[in-house]
Amino acid sequence: MESKIWLSTPHMSGKEQSYINNAFETNWIAPLGPHVNGFESDIQNYLKEDSHVAALCSGTAAIHLGLILLNIGKDDEVICQSKTFSASANPIIYQGATPVFVDSEADTWNMCPEQLEIAIKDRISKGKTPKAIIAVHLYGMPYKVEAIHKIAKAYNIPVLEDSAEALGSSYKSVKCGTFGDIAILSFNGNKIITTSGGGAIVTKDLKLKEKAVFLATQAREKAVEYLHTTIGYNYRLSNVLAGIGRGQMEVLDDRVAARRRNYEFYKDSFKAIDELRFIDEPSDYFSNRWLSCMLTPSETVREGIRTALEASNIETRPLWKPMHQQPIFKDAPQYLNGVSDDLFEKGLCLPSGSNLTENELNRVTSAIKTYFRA
Numbered sequence: 001m002e003s004k005i006w007l008s009t010p011h012m013s014g015k016e017q018s019y020i021n022n023a024f025e026t027n028w029i030a031p032l033g034p035h036v037n038g039f040e041s042d043i044q045n046y047l048k049e050d051s052h053v054a055a056l057c058s059g060t061a062a063i064h065l066g067l068i069l070l071n072i073g074k075d076d077e078v079i080c081q082s083k084t085f086s087a088s089a090n091p092i093i094y095q096g097a098t099p100v101f102v103d104s105e106a107d108t109w110n111m112c113p114e115q116l117e118i119a120i121k122d123r124i125s126k127g128k129t130p131k132a133i134i135a136v137h138l139y140g141m142p143y144k145v146e147a148i149h150k151i152a153k154a155y156n157i158p159v160l161e162d163s164a165e166a167l168g169s170s171y172k173s174v175k176c177g178t179f180g181d182i183a184i185l186s187f188n189g190n191k192i193i194t195t196s197g198g199g200a201i202v203t204k205d206l207k208l209k210e211k212a213v214f215l216a217t218q219a220r221e222k223a224v225e226y227l228h229t230t231i232g233y234n235y236r237l238s239n240v241l242a243g244i245g246r247g248q249m250e251v252l253d254d255r256v257a258a259r260r261r262n263y264e265f266y267k268d269s270f271k272a273i274d275e276l277r278f279i280d281e282p283s284d285y286f287s288n289r290w291l292s293c294m295l296t297p298s299e300t301v302r303e304g305i306r307t308a309l310e311a312s313n314i315e316t317r318p319l320w321k322p323m324h325q326q327p328i329f330k331d332a333p334q335y336l337n338g339v340s341d342d343l344f345e346k347g348l349c350l351p352s353g354s355n356l357t358e359n360e361l362n363r364v365t366s367a368i369k370t371y372f373r374a
Contacts, residue, residue, distance in 0.1 A: 005314045005363060008190040008291060011255060011355040016247030023240045032217075033239030035246055042249040043185070043200060049178040051202050052209035055237040055245070056216055059164040059186030059199035063134070064091035065212050065235060066160045066182040066201055070132050072097050077333075079119055080134040081111040081143075081162075082322040083340040088134055088162050089323050100130060101324045101334040107282055109319075109343060110143035111135050117151050119335040124155075133159045137166035137176050138320075139349075140192070140259075140290035141279065145171045145179050160184070164199070167192050168256035168288035177202050192255055192290050192354075193248035195241040256288045258354035262361065263289040266350055269365040270294070273372055275301065291352045293319060299345045306348060308371045314364055319347030 019035055028034060040053040047053070056062050072078055074096035080089050082101035092099045102119050105112040116133070123130050133152055135143050152159045161180025163169075169176040177183045180202075187198035201212045214220075219232025237245075248255075263278070270276045277295040281287055296302040306316050321344055324334040351364055 001313050002363065003313070005351050005356070005360050006353065007315045007317055007349060007351055009353045009355065010189050010194045011353060013247060013251040015250050016244045019243030019246045020240060023243050028239045031236050031238050033242070035239045035242035036237055039237070039242040039245045039249070040200070042246055046249065046252065047175045047178050047202065049174065050204050051178055052204065052206050054201045054209050054212040054216065055242055056199045056201060056235045057237055058197055059184055059188065060087040060091060061216070061233070061235040062184035062199040062201040063088065063160065063162065064094055065215055065233070066184055067091055067095050067097070067132065068215060069182060069208055069211060070158050070160065072131050076131040077123060077128050078132045078134060079116065079130045080323065081136040082324045082334065082336070083109060083138060083320055083343060084136045084162070084323065085320055086323065086326065087164070088136055089329065097131070099323070099329060099332050101322070101329065101332055103336045104339040104343065105144070106339055108141045108143055108285070109138050109279060110141065111148060112337060112339065113144055113147035113151055115335045115337055116148065120151070120155050120157070122335070123333070130157055133157055134162055135159055135180070136162040137169055139293055140166045140169045140288040141281070142166065142169055142171040142176055142285050142287070149179065158182070165191070165290045166288060168252055170286045172284045182208065187245060192259065192288055193245070193252050195237065195245040195248070198237050198241055198245060255354040259289045259292070259352055262352050262356060263292040265361050266292050266294065266365065270368070273369070275372070289352070291349045293347055293349050295343070295346045296348060297346065302346055302348050305368055305371050309364065309367050312363065312367045314351060314367060316351065317349045319343050319349060
């Protein structure tokens with residue numbers, strides 16, 4: 001059997017090794033160090049918009065701290081995009097709060113502004129004004145920034161921007177990760193760049209960044225002894241992993257370009273197959289195309305393609321199963337229009353790594369074309 005083609009693998013450039021070697025040579029193996037500061041500066045310089053960045057151990061930790069910084073607590077309600085990975089929603093539960101799931105719209109597959117406002121009005125009528133909105137840039141496609149933030153502002157609800165999948169994406173030439181009151185990034189092994197495991201919290205408020213760093217380092221007060229007046233967390237990124245991130249930041253634009261080429265290759269390869277559809281970028285949108293996703297006519301066809309590719313040692317995945325379909329969240333309030341259910345039923349994520357070879361891309365497309373000829 002031919003070698004495995006994975007959905008999205010880490011892609012090292014070789015530049016990372018010099019930073020790692022430096023960490024070892026200088027014995028900065030402890031959780032903090034100069035690469036952490038440098039990595040934060042690299043991200044800030046990339047995002048611009050007066051961003052302040054705190055590097056953390058994961059994107060999930062960043063969402064958790066973001067909710068804490070927004071004062072989310074027990075019995076509060078937080079609106080969350082339903083079409084997302086569970087890490088967007090789980091930290092709501094960590095805080096003893098309740099997720100309120102809102103469905104998608106078909107243009108970007110992200111949170112539907114109409115359903116968002118319906119949800120807010122209904123929660124207010126029930127005496128539960130939402131305390132935050134978690135909006136996700138799904139698969140690297142920016143959500144409807146202006147519409148979502150206009151509604152949030154009208155009801156004075158802060159937005160936590162989940163940009164875990166969208167580093168390198170932009171809306172009207174402004175980078176994703178800079179729109180929310182607080183934003184988060186992820187550097188998990190399958191993301192556009194990686195630190196093996198890692199994430200970041202982004203804010204325009206330096207004091208919020210400083211508070212995030214304080215909480216992420218066990219909330220240790222400035223004192224000779226170990227003094228704690230607040231519950232803290234072990235959420236900081238290590239100096240070694242930050243070194244990997246510094247090397248990855250040097251090739252971020254190349255990684256985005258490669259993933260966008262993958263998407264164009266798939267779209268062009270299947271243009272004669274009417275049963276397959278791809279999501280285009282609306283005007284003023286720029287997606288990093290973290291994953292190339294296509295829509296099939298039905299769940300039967302989606303599974304037929306997926307199993308055919310699996311038989312050829314090619315990994316694919318259905319689109320994220322909506323949170324309102326997850327057993328753990330079955331009792332959560334939900335405001336639905338059927339879009340995310342339809343996307344889950346018909347959608348498939350194709351191999352999208354920036355290190356895919358032409359031969360591997362051809363293997364994927366050939367297997368799918370063979371399925372439709374059968």
